[in-house]
Amino acid sequence: MTNDFHRIRRLPPYVFEQVNKLKAAARARGEDIIDFGMGNPDMPTPQHIVEKLVETVRNPRTxxxxxxxxxxxxxxxxxxxxxxxxxxxxxxxxxxxxxxxxxxxxxxxxxxxxxxxxxxxxxxxxxxxxxxxxxxxxxxxxxxxxxxxxxxxxxxxxxxxxxxxxxxxxxxxxxxxxxxxxxxxxxxxxxxxxxxxxxxxxxxxxxxxxxxxxxxxxxxxxxxxxxxxxxxxxxxxxxxxxxxxxxxxxxxxxxxxxxxxxxxxxxxxxxxxxxxxxxxxxxxxGPQDCVDEIRAVYKSRRDCLVDSIGRAGWHIPSPPATMFAWAPIPESFAHMGSLEFSKLLLEKAGVAVSPGIGFGEYGEGYVRIALVENEQRTRQAARNIRKLLLESENARHNVIPITSNANHAR
CATH class of the missing domain: 3.40.640.10 (Type I PLP-dependent aspartate aminotransferase-like (Major domain))
Structure with missing residues (x-):
């Protein structure tokens, strides 16, 4: 019996699954992954909304x-x-x-x-x-x-x-x-x-x-x-x-x-x-100040992301809305394509993003970065990315790191 059902045949392989598997494997090894991949809000639901849920669920009629x-x-x-x-x-x-x-x-x-x-x-x-x-x-x-x-x-x-x-x-x-x-x-x-x-x-x-x-x-x-x-x-x-x-x-x-x-x-x-x-x-x-507070958190994260990763050497355009940044792949990695670059970021920098190709063929050359990590984690991601960019730059120019005699002895 074939498993190629008509509707399943019309769906291409799930691009994000390749990155997700690598991410799961890294976490299984105990690695810390800074995850900008899925647009999954991490903030708590405002308390008055939770309280209304709890109050209502106690009524058996519901x-x-x-x-x-x-x-x-x-x-x-x-x-x-x-x-x-x-x-x-x-x-x-x-x-x-x-x-x-x-x-x-x-x-x-x-x-x-x-x-x-x-x-x-x-x-x-x-x-x-x-x-x-x-x-x-x-x-x-x-x-x-x-x-x-x-x-x-x-x-x-x-x-x-x-x-x-x-x-x-x-x-x-x-x-x-x-x-x-x-x-x-x-x-x-x-x-x-x-x-x-x-x-x-x-x-x-x-x-x-x-x-x-x-x-x-x-x-x-x-x-x-x-x-x-x-x-x-x-x-x-x-x-x-x-x-x-x-x-x-x-x-x-x-x-x-x-x-x-x-x-x-x-x-x-x-x-x-x-x-x-x-x-x-x-x-x-109910009160809408919670909406303003949630928006302010995303804005602060956006500003931190654009600034810290920009200083690391990767320019990311500042998004005017949403909880995502749409970032062109750094020029020195552009030949890799978005999927392979996403894998590299995960393996070498411990940073997960979504490859642009997963959003359509015209998304190639970009990655999507979700604003779902706090500012401390975002700055850590920037440090990891900076290290990756520097290593790549050194490799392209055949720069050999200077090591001490003690290091040679080892």
Whole structure:
């Protein structure tokens, strides 16, 4: 019996798994690995959210099946968030559905709207589910540059005109994982106008809406007039409130698309555990100073990373948003490619990063660095990287270290 099932055959080897295996082996040997690989928030969930979970879980009634689309109070809280943050009015009954994280919500939406052979336009590089959610649902992917300048609209127009069959949906992700690019409202206005003209569905991943720096607030595509006719947006509490393992996200926007997603979800799950939904409601409705504090931690880590690794000899552009830095491989290592360079960093410097090739072919030449280690650990990583860079420089120039007679005697 063959194990090559149809959907599995369409999935390439998991690039990150190679680095993960090396990382696990190093830790098994007792080595200390400074791990910037997975975007897994390490900060504690704010106490008032945890307390609401504990309070609610003590009620035996909450052990029952929950609501697949999300309890009413949670959907109302998400509507209130969109109103105060973006000035966007949403109907909690018809325009909002809670999901088991934005990743799962995105995959469920792909199932809901994708037919065999449907062409989906996806940025490259991008977060893998943006592509593989549709591939697993039978779709065909056409890539666009992960950009916000004129090259994006030019590429979009070319893809629509030359794709057969005509594309059905367009994926956007700003602030972007992995590139950290941020889009403005003018960009979204162009996209919405184009999507309406060419009857494209727009799926916007806004998971990093609240992780921004330098007072540049990422907008929602739903702020654009007419966007509700074509767009659905996905958000998550994972990064905003340091709740990654709680798996709570949302899809909001176009009623027809939300209805389709709700119907698919009704066959797949009963929604998140009710106490988690109640605690998520408390997060959205409660004091928001915790969001500012979490954002400040990421900003401090960003500044430490860019400064300390920059002084070590590796220039890393400062990301304006997200919990990631998108770093070009140092010139002297560029020939290796992102996967081999990631392996080298792990083996020689004890530093784990994500190879850019794992986010798409146009991610080659870069690595993604997650802001998930504290500043002390980040400075240690910089020292390790500096040592690796110096050793490489010496090797390239055939510099032989000067050793003492005692060392020779040994």
């Amino acid at each position: 052990n029952r099946y929950s609501a697949s689309k999300g309890i009413q109070g949670l959907r109302r809280a998400q509507a209130a968030y969109y109103q105060r943050r973006f000035g966007v009015a949403l109907n909690p009954e018809t325009q909002i559905v809670a999901s088991l994280g934005s990743k799962e919500g995105f995959a469920n939406m792909a199932q809901a709207i994708t037919g065999p052979g449907d062409v989906i336009l996806v940025p490259n590089p991008t977060y893998p589910i943006h592509e593989f959610g549709f591939i697993m649902s039978g779709g065909v992917i056409r890539h666009l540059p992960a950009a916000t300048d004129s090259t994006f609209m030019t590429s979009l127009d070319r893809a629509v005109k030359h794709s057969v069959p005509k594309p059905t949906a367009l994926v956007l992700n700003y602030p972007s994982n992995p590139t950290a690019l941020v889009a403005d409202l003018d960009f979204y206005k162009e996209v919405v106008a184009y999507a309406k003209k060419h009857e494209l569905i727009v799926l916007s991943d806004l998971a990093y809406a609240e992780i921004y720096f330098d007072d540049v607030l990422p907008p929602s595509i739903l702020e654009v007039e007419g966007a509700m006719d074509v767009a659905v947006e996905f958000t998550s509490l994972s990064k905003t409130y340091a709740m990654p393992g709680w798996r709570m996200g949302f899809a909001v926007g176009n009623e027809r698309l939300i209805q389709a997603l709700t119907r698919v979800k009704s066959y797949l799950d009963y929604g998140a555990f009710t106490p988690i939904q109640v605690a998520a409601t408390a997060a959205l409705n």
